[in-house]
Amino acid sequence: MTLLTVDDLSVSLDTAQGRAQAVRDLSFDLGPGDTLGIVGESGCGKTMSALAILGLLPDNAVTTGAIRLNDRDLLNCTEAEWCDIRGNQIAMIFQEPMTSLNPVHPIGRQIMEGMFLHRALSKAQALEETIRLLETVGIQNAAERLKHYPHQLSGGQRQRVMIAIALANQPRLLIADEPTTAVDVTIQKQILGLINKLIDEFDMGLVLISHDLGVIAKLVERVIVMYGGVAVETGSVETIFSDPAHPYTCGLLSAIPRIDRSTHSRHKRLPTIPGVVPDLVDMPAGCTFSDRCSLATDTCRTVPPVPVVLSSHHQVACYHLDRARAQWQTGPR
Amino acid sequence: MSDKRLPGNTLASHKAGRTVASAPASIWRRTLEHRSFLAGSILTSLLAGMALLSLFWTPHNPTRINIRQRLASPSLEHWLGTDQFGRDILSIIMTGAQNSIMVGVVAVGIGLLFGVMLGLIAASAKGWVEELIMRVCDFMYAFPVILLAIMLVATLGSGAINAILAIGIFAIPTFARLARASANAIWSREFVLAAQAAGKSAIRITWEHILPNIVSVIVVQATVEFALAVLAEAALSYLGIGSQPPTPSWGRMLSEVQTLVFLNPWLAVYPGAAIAMTVLGLNLLGDGLRDVLDPRLVYKR
């Protein structure tokens, strides 16, 4: 049984500069309790994919394909049906805990709001549950804290409150969009630990969106690498990080400086990917990575590659994956 | 990095403060496509053209009294008819445009010059200087323009000059606040820090970085203030404390015909419509300019 099925999802946005193809033919599925990471750089379509699953795309977005939650087709839902699903079956944690909380309401009220919306609770029950929830996400003096306003909390505490809001109705699916980008590393560790603990405890499916490979590796089992709106490589965390096959994935992995406590990499040059992330309005006709890829041929530039199944957990959309893998094996590291 | 750079209206990076536009080519395209800008410029040029024309030619002498022709209906000779003294209404309205433009230019000039200067000083000096300038501006806000004009007129006597002065003084705090707020926003940007790190003085930074970046906001505000000045002058003249006879003025026309509106309503319609069209044109122009010059700059009235 699957919890979430995304089938050939495409999202485009009508902008003043033209039509931007934000997501192209994205497909994946997720069982209950599964964890999936979507990794990529700015403009790769990862946030748009998440917002599509939540039905919160901007008004100028056009969506095709299918998203099914427990076999219910979400894209054909009415607004009222969406409202019933959001915050109840699917919940989301956003990137900026600073601006994602309403500054004029106390946090307790912001958490309870979602509870009252989806469940028939008495005020006392909701209050009790909110206190328990705040304790679950690791906020001390919960009964006192829920009267506080967002500006009275630290960044880490605010993100904990955001998580509490997401968990208010024990959703089946949690989407986390860059949940730790705005916080310090020590807080990041705590927040990731908390999310990890909670998805086990609540048995939720998780879709984690991040540009940070470290965050992805810490939380999820399966990864989709997106580039220019396209899933270029899909696989288990171990496969993607140790045996990547797409030239972009390989390039990305080798471009990250990492702390290696045994050897010194200092003064060594990092391998780089030349060029810049493409403009969504003006995408290469073939493979989206073709204009930055050293292996690109004319076919790459004109015909988009179809994903090749390498193993049950590994799919790559590249014509030259054998050469890319060979290069990676003998690579600079 | 998130997907913030994605285009799209609700998720677009409206607070990222990134410059998306202002390339010369796109400015022209936006200008031509902007309907309210076009409408505003047409109305405003009409006003300016009318004033200019009246300097050389009007159908009749706007001040010549002709009792036999009084309250004439529109005719070939008098397109809009005549008033209670037999003066040609079209000619008065045309000449009245001069008055409105003069008031607007001088009053906005006073407000712009002193206001922007004070605002820039406040933003670059910070500390108690900023506090002082802003408190004085707050204080001036407590005096509505009419009240200020009334006081000036009470002390210095009636007359166009005092009215213009009052309107101009009233515009100072608006420009000062706007200039300070926009200048502060620019001062907090890193390129100003870079200029400071390069060793540039506050005056040079203000001149080279701050002013060019806030000029579009100021221009937009100037058109809006121009409109407000025209309105205020009309109101003051209507009350009899603005421009004095025989200078033709739309506001005074309205007060002169007030008792006659029951006989000939059109007498009241023309000058009012002239004021409304002028103000509308300037407001539309300001709105258009705001979008055309810089779509990202936040503006407050």
Next chain:
Amino acid sequence: MNRPESNNTLALEVIDLCKTYVLPRDNLFRPARSVKAVAGVSFQIKAGQSLGLVGESGCGKSTLARLIMGLEIPTSGTVRISGSDIGRLSRKELQPLRRKFQIVFQDPFGSLDPRQTVSQIVAEPLEALETAPRTQIRTRVIAALDDVGLKNSDAAKYPHEFSGGQRQRIAIARALVTRPGLIIADEPVSALDVSVQAQILNLLQDLRDEYALTYLLISHNLAVVEHFCDNVAVMHNGIFVEYGLTSQIFQKPSHSYTKTLLDAVLPTPSHS
């Protein structure tokens, strides 16, 4: 990996630097509270070396950068750049010295004036510092653009026509144009995409080798600092809790805060 040191002169010496901010009063009848952003920091960077400054948000690292740049006046302490105490100099006296140290900021979108062309932006430190003839300024701007991998034709463009990485190159060109010895880089890559971050880090390295630059690299990313710097200072609550050779600190952190910080870094699985 230690490169031979060209000489033993100090590019930057900071002695017991303090900066205290007085907070706005929230109670008339109590003394105003103050906060020590930088509470007694001392370090030195030898010419040609790179010091990495790590710490979490609010630890005082940006204030320290501003103090060194002479953008803020320290409450106490000394900043010596190439031997001159910049705190003792007047604005006029400091002016000619400024060409010796430049800064690169974090935000490639905010650090360039949108109303100026690339050549105006890059020429700014030159114009502010000396009265060089126009043609000479032009030549040096082109040279600086060339150093960072931008084309001659880019000089007439405006910042918004560039991507984030290219904008950061423009910012680096502006810092380079006076041929400084010391560059303070305040989070130079943290706003960039991973694939572009590597390009910029490499560029900074190449420039170091070519012009024997000294860097003070401020970053919250420990991996970047480990990759780039000879020495590291770990800052916490306005003071250095640990300061020393990168290899030593990353292998055997002695302060508990450094340990916490290092433990919090997520290991990126790499192929072995």
Next chain:
Amino acid sequence: MKFFLIKRLSTFAATLFAATLLTFFALEILPGDPALVILGVDAPDSAVAALREQLGLNRPVTERYIDWISHFLRGELGVSYTYSVPVSELLRERLAITIPLALMAMALSVVIAFSLGIYAATHHNRHGDVLVMGVSQLGISIPNFWLALMLILLFAVNLGWFASGGFPGWYAGWWPALKALILPAIALATVQGAILARFTRSATLETMREDYVRTARAKGLNRRQTLWRHVLRNAMISVVTVMGLQFANLLAGTIVVESVFALPGIGRLILQSIANRDVVVVRDIVTLLVAMVVIINLVVDLLYALIDPRLRSSDV
């Protein structure tokens, strides 16, 4: 909060004090001797001197200022030179017209502004929005006294629903009195409402783009619930500020519109007093009007603190 209050109250007091200084000394240099005004130019010098003595005009300026301000604070206003009645009495009659008029206009403009502004914002870029914005653009451009004239033409002259001006007095019953204020209030409220409507729209639109609005939608709130619970209160923070600043303009507008409708309010009184060189009256009215503006702005600031918890707490 306490600190905020103290700070706000002290600026309030300082503004008022500065306003009295400015008004008093500005009117001091007023040409024309009040004694001559009262007695006429032909009056014998001795009589003028006696009256000056009686009015206290030959005392030092500072002394007279202190005298005036201390009486003003106790609510003891002077005696009008021309009307020979206490100013407080004059004011009571006149304020009974001006204050209800201003309040009616304010209430009306807020109703217009909020309904149109919120409607336009929620129908952003659709026909309704364009229409509302067009109409409000027109509303801003019309001079209020001209609109007043046009309203008289239409509703009083042509339709005969209202009187063309004048005020029957409150003793004539509340309905006839109120009826006389309806057209003036509409004339005032149209312009104010149009300005405020545009502002409400842009503030609402701005707030609708905030991240916390997306959070609210992600909780499952529908657009309407999000608007009422999360958008409006935040949008009001800036709208309320503008409302306060608008109040000064509203008072100014009242002066003009009273003149169109021949309403014996404060506006008419001040114009007459200037014509009559009646310093005592002008001084007290100007001070009173300024005080009203400043008090409204104080109220706005306090309202602000009520809406925005960031201002209320002490740890900001």
